[in-house]
Amino acid sequence: MTTTRLIVLIFISTSICTIQVPAQETKLGDVSDGNRSTPVHLIDLYDEEGSLIRPGDEPMLPFSTRQTCLPCHDYHKISSGWHFNAANPDVPPGRRGQPWILADRTTATQLPLSYRNWTGAYQPDDLGITPLQFIQRFGRHMPGGSIGDDEERQAPENVMRWWVSGKLEVNCLSCHDAEQGHDQAEFDTQIRKQNFRWSASATSGFATVRGSAKDMPDNYSIYGSLLDDGRKIPPSVAYDKTRFNTQGKVLFNIVRQVPNERCYFCHSTKIITDESERWEFDEDVHLVAGMKCVDCHRNGLDHDMVRGYEGEAEEYDKPGAATLTCKGCHLGEDLSESPSAGRLGAPIPKHVGIPPVHFRKLTCTSCHSGPWPEENAYNIKTSRAHALGTHRVNRSDEALPHILAPVFVEQEDGKIAPHKMFWPAFWAQVEGGAVKPLDPEIVRPVAANFVERDTLGTGDWPDLTEQKIVAIMRGLVEGDSTLTPAYIAGGKLYSMTESGGLSAEDHPVAEPYSWAFAHDVRPARQSLGIRSCGDCHASDSPFYFAKIGIDTPVASQNGTTKIMVDFQDTSSFYARLFGLSFLFRPALKIIVLAASAVLIMILFIYLLRGFSLFLQSNRD
Missing domain, CATH: 1.20.5 (Single alpha-helices involved in coiled-coils or other helix-helix interfaces)
Known part of the structure; x- marks a missing residue:
């Protein structure tokens, strides 16, 4: 009787609570009252359990961005934005973008990875790479959230490690912190140590983090554990007590308009030339004019940022994005009910004398963006591909992955646009005609026996002969007799013949991976065609005939090239013939x-x- 009464009381109390709790209301910081000034963020710090953090707490815990920002902001809605939703299968992938590139010199690998369904990129899950492993490798240039904050994606074998490391919550400070002492490179340091729950605190200008969760046993508790090895330092945080006011609150320098410097940490590009000094290159003309990245790449509370390519507005049903493309801003939209050209004072180009066919066949960026095309495509390095800006960056210009730009490639919409490009290289298992990449961790123990060490630290390709490829394949088969190994590099798939030799064939999985880019935009006086039609239509014009190196570690294929026109829907004969007409x-x-x-x-x-x-x- 007593038990029954207790159950009834619990049910009633639960029902009452359910009835009395109102629906989620719009939070204070999620709707503007019309004032354009930035609100002052003098706020309390909360740990991941929602407990207040005060100076003198023992143990002192790192603040949680979720719990600290939650009183005023809808964390769930924010965490569904473009920078955090790559692993959500319900989100359309959009135009193909820069993948995460798994680069490993020992196994001669540079493999495109993405949780988005982009053609040519592979899902990390397909290689057996768990979210924990993925974050440790690439979390350096992730603003948290996504797979780092999703318990459902945690691999069972890593559950205990997640308890020790904590979640990698959305780090609002990665973008919105304007404090001079903010150090995003420290985020990478903490990621490598598996100090996920401490990472946001470490980047702030008022906290110092020591120790490593990676060194802690699976049963370690942040609330206190005895360690058998005194040489291992548990993770801990210390706050600058002078930053707390008399009420225990901390002042954050939070800005609504994300500073360009925050964008640059993840979105920088280095052009490798004989004169690669920074002062020799100009910034994007929009930034030089005083604009910010977020003036065009805008978003609402959902943080679903506008990427700015033509067709995005229709693809995502975001009409407001139509005027944030090159064309929409400078020329206006034909369907707009009111004048839309010239946003933010954008000049309206006249394009005098340019045949209309150019606007049907080319994107604006073809003429206006990226480095001026030369006889050979440039080698470049990017933040995400080469860990630029972190303490562990390899400054060598030869370091993998090898990315080329600009490469003028025809897009799915039929327009030619400048792209960044690299040639995939990886070991794979062939099953019934399907090619499945192998995790480099599987190949490394075998490959290390045949690949010379990188004693100079260049990070460049190893010298991979056909004999070494065969030897590595045999080693893989010895370790797993069910394996049918292959190696993909430089546009070819290599496999062992029945006689023990090596065969090479062109294969779709070996095709280069490319993605369109729009920055840096050059001044109008430096656009293609400014001198004459010959900028593009001369018989030796880089637009059609620049050499694109086929990047491969295979010694017998070194020095092979294609030309730019090979990546466009036209023939080199036609391009040369048409170019000759300009001579007459x-x-x-x-x-x-x-x-x-x-x-x-x-x-x-x-x-x-x-x-x-x-x-x-x-x-x-």
């Missing part, structure tokens, strides 16, 4: 003008004769 056009214009002058003279002579005959007939 000046002469043709002279001939036409001369012929026109002769015709005019003949007509004038006949006109005079006719007038003379008319006068003579009148006299008669």
Whole structure:
């Protein structure tokens, strides 16, 4: 009877609570009252359990961005934004973008990875890479959230490690912290130590983190544990007590408009030339003019940021994004009910003398973005691909992965756009015609026996001969007799023949991976075609005929190239023939003008004769 009564009381109390708890209301910081100034963020710190953090707490815990920001902001809605939703299968992948590139010199690997369903990129899960492993490798340039904050994606074998490391929550400070002492490179340091729950605190300008969760046993507790090894330091945080006011609150320098410096940490590009000094290169013209990245790449509370490519507005049903493309901002949208061109003072180009076919076949960025094309495509390094800005960056210009730009590639919409490109290289298992990449961790123990050490630390390709490829394949088969190994590099798939030799064939999985880019935008006086049509249509124009190196570690294929036109829907013969026509056009214009002058003279002579005959007939 007592038990039954207790159950009834619990049910009633639960029902009452359910009835009385109102629906989720819009929070204080999620809707503007119309004032354009930035609110002051003098706030309490909360740990991951929602407990207040005060100076002198023991143990002192790192603040949680979720719990600290939650009183005023809808964390769940924010965490569904573009920077955090890659692993959500319900989110359309959008135009193909830069993947995470798994680069490993020992196994001669540079493999495109993405949780988005982009053609040519592989899901980390397909290689057996767990979210924990993925974050440790690439979390350096992630703003938290996504797979780092999703318990459902945690691999069972890593559950205990997640308890020790904590979740990698959305780090609001990665973008919105304008404090001078903010150090995003420290985020990478903490990620490598598996100090996920401490990472946001470490980047702030008022906290110091020591120790490593990676060194702690699976049963370690942040609330106190005895360690068998005194040399291992447990993770801990110490706050600058002077930052707490008399009420225990901390002042954050939070800004609504994300500073360009925050964007640059993850989105920088280095062009490798003989003169690679920073002062020799100019910033994007929009930034030089005083704009911010977020003036175009805007978002609402959902943080679903506008990427800015044509067709995005229709693809994601975001009409407001239409005027945030190059065309929408500078030329306006035809369907707009009111004038939309010239946003933020954007000049409206006249494009005098340019045949309309160019606007059907080319994106704006083809003429206006990236480095001026030369005889050979540039080698470049990017923040996400090469860990730029972190303490562990390899500053060598030869370090993997090897990315080329600009490469003018025809997009799915039929327009040519400048792309960044690299040639995938990886070991794989062939099953019934399907090629499945192997995790480099599986290959490394075997490959290390045949690949020379990188004693100079260049991070460049190893010298991989065909004999070494066969030897590595045999080693893999010895370790797993069910394996049918293959190696993909430089546009070819290599496999062992029955006689023990090596065969090579062109294969779709070996095709280069490329993604369009829009920055840095050059001044209008440096756009393609500014000098003459020959900028693109000369018989040796880089737009069509620049050399694109086929990047591969396979010694027998070194030095092979393609030309730019190979990545466009046209033939090199047609491009050269059309280019030759420009050699005769000046002469043709002279001939036409001369012929026109002769015709005019003949007509004038006949006109005079006719007038003379008319006068003579009148006299008669």
